[in-house]
Amino acid sequence: MNKTDVEKYKAMLEAKQAELAAGLRNREDIAIEKTPDEVQLAGERELAIRNLDRESSLLRNIRGALARIADGSYGVCLHCDEEIKAKRLDAVPWTKYCITCQEAADRHEFDGEGENIDELLAA
Numbered sequence: 001m002n003k004t005d006v007e008k009y010k011a012m013l014e015a016k017q018a019e020l021a022a023g024l025r026n027r028e029d030i031a032i033e034k035t036p037d038e039v040q041l042a043g044e045r046e047l048a049i050r051n052l053d054r055e056s057s058l059l060r061n062i063r064g065a066l067a068r069i070a071d072g073s074y075g076v077c078l079h080c081d082e083e084i085k086a087k088r089l090d091a092v093p094w095t096k097y098c099i100t101c102q103e104a105a106d107r108h109e110f111d112g113e114g115e116n117i118d119e120l121l122a123a
């Protein structure tokens with residue numbers, strides 16, 4: 001992967017990271033707002049927490065990818081050491097695995113991390 005590509009993915013990762021950070025801040029504001037309907041509040045809080053969990057795992061992946069950019073190992077599958085295809089990185093720049101390994105991880109064929117939720121978020 002050349003320097004231009006790395007810069008491109010770095011910019012994509014940083015943009016997504018900023019977007020998620022802004023989203024988390026907005027949600028904190030919403031949570032502070034008082035609503036008289038406690039039942040609704042409980043439901044909303046639960047939903048917010050679930051979203052938070054999902055986003056923090058995405059943020060973790062983004063931070064991991066940025067760290068791999070920093071140490072020069074970005075774009076290589078963490079499972080099989082093959083280069084990850086550009087098309088895949090364009091869609092999911094924070095991915096850790098090539099598509100073959102990702103599919104295997106999604107099927108729990110090795111102790112990798114599933115990514116289906118992140119794929120949806122990326123869409």
Ligand SMILES: [Zn+2]
Nearest residue numbers: 077080098101
């Ligand atoms: Zn792989």
